[in-house]
Every structure is written in structure tokens, then in C-alpha cells.
Amino acid sequence: MDEHLQTLEHAQRTAIDLAIQFGPKVLVALLILAIGYFAGRWIGRVADSMLAKLGLDAGLRGLLVRIVRIAVLALFLVMALQNLGVQLLPLLAGLGVAGAGVALAMQGVLGNLAAGLTIIFTRPFIMGEYISIAGEEGIVEEIKLFNTTLSHPDRSRVVIPNRKIVGEILHNYGSLRQLDVAVGVAFDTDLPAALAAIRALLAAHPKVLTDPEPAIRVLTLAESGVRIAVRPWTTVADFEDTSSEITQTVLETLRMHGVVLSLPQREVRLLNAE
DSSP: OHHHHHHHHHHHHHHHHHHHHHHHHHHHHHHHHHHHHHHHHHHHHHHHHHHHHTTOOHHHHHHHHHHHHHHHHHHHHHHHHHHHTOOHHHHHHHHHHHHHHHHHHTHHHHHHHHHHHHHHHHOSSOTTOEEEETTEEEEEEEEOSSEEEEEOTTSOEEEEEGGGTTTSOOEEEETEEEOOEEEEEOTTSOHHHHHHHHHHHHHHOTTSOSSSOOEEEEEEEOSSSEEEEEEOEEETTTHHHHHHHHHHHHHHHHHHTTOOBOOOOOOOOOTTOO
């Protein structure tokens, strides 16, 4: 019983000695980290406002601000460790060896990270643009270090790893898209009148842009009639609705003007028929 009491008393004395010896250092280290956290947030806000004045997009600004905050916090972390008397050179050597092992185990993740940095700094596309890449297409909703998110008109989301984007053929539509509507009319149609009617309906449509100017032209002579190409421009957000509306309105307008639409026809002749 006396041995147990002596052990407890010894443990108590040791704990008190350690608290007296290291307690103030631990408190100072925690205070340094707290100051570093708030300093990083403040410096990040200042950096964000400065980068916004330079006209950088939100994705690149967010990345740079995070790097600034991490750098400031890392600086204060080094100060806190020095205050505790930690030898940094052996620690950094150990972290280097561990980092090499982690890098080998996470090649795919690091590949996405490198590709993400490439996308953010080279800016082949920005948020809000409509792109087609890696067999997928949609509006760029978010650009992160490891992946890029596209949104579809059906409200689904496609998350593409960044390493699948860099090095691939990219089709960037930007913030505008061109509709491709084709309509067939009979060979004896008054083409200038039909084109004028289509041009008037496009000018009256609220979602069709006047700049760039809509392209309306005779496309080709088909087997059963003349095909007219109707290619107006609209915003990415209005593309799906406008495509349906223009197709319906072109059909109704041509019928209202008495234009005969071409129908598939085939003439069959019987030779030597008795």
C-alpha cells in the first residue's frame, strides 16, 4: 500500500515539475498558433481584395488565398515549435522521408493536384463557361485542385479528375452557344420571303442575341426540297429552352406564311409493265 502511495506521489511531483517547466512554453505556443490562425485569415482577406483588383477569377484567387493562409500558419507553427525547444532539422528530415513514401503511394492524387495547378494557372476555361472534355460536357461549376465539376441542364453534376482534363482535346464554347436548326422547304418556295420571315422571328425572340448576328442561309439541295440552316446565338443558360422554342416558332412561322415544308418523297416507275 505504501509503495502505491509513493508511486502516486512521485507521479504527482513529476507532473507538477513538467507543468512548471513546460506549461508556460505550451501556453505561449498555443497563443502563437492562435495569433497565426487569425493573422492568416486577415492576411488572406487582404490578399483576396488585392487579387480581385487585378481581375483574377474566383478559382485562382481562392487557391492563392489558401496558399497565403497556409504559409502564414506554417510560419507561426515553426515559431511555436522553436518556443517548445523542438529541433527542426531532424523533424524536417523525417518529414522528407515520410513525404517520399506518401508521394509514391499517392501518385494519382498528386497527378490530379499537378493538373489542377496547371488548369488554374493556364486557364483553358473558367467558371461559367460551357466545355466538352473527356467525353463529357456541361457548364463549369467549380474548379478545385483535384477535380473539376460540370453541371448539366438536367441538374446532374459531373466530377472529372483534373488529370483526365490536362492533355486532352478541349472544346470550350465559352459563355455563348450557337443553335443549329435546319428546316426543309419545297423547291418552289419563295426563298427570300422565307428567309425574311425567319429573320424577323429571330429578331423578335428575347433570348436570341443580336451580337453575334444570327446565321440564316440556304444549306443544301436535298432529294425532297431545299434545306435552310437557322443558327442564332444565345447564352449557355438559355440554350436548351431557346433551341426548342426556335424550332417550334420556325415551323409555325413558315406555315403561317404559306410555305410548304418538304417531305420525304420517292418516285417509283415500273418499266415494261403489262
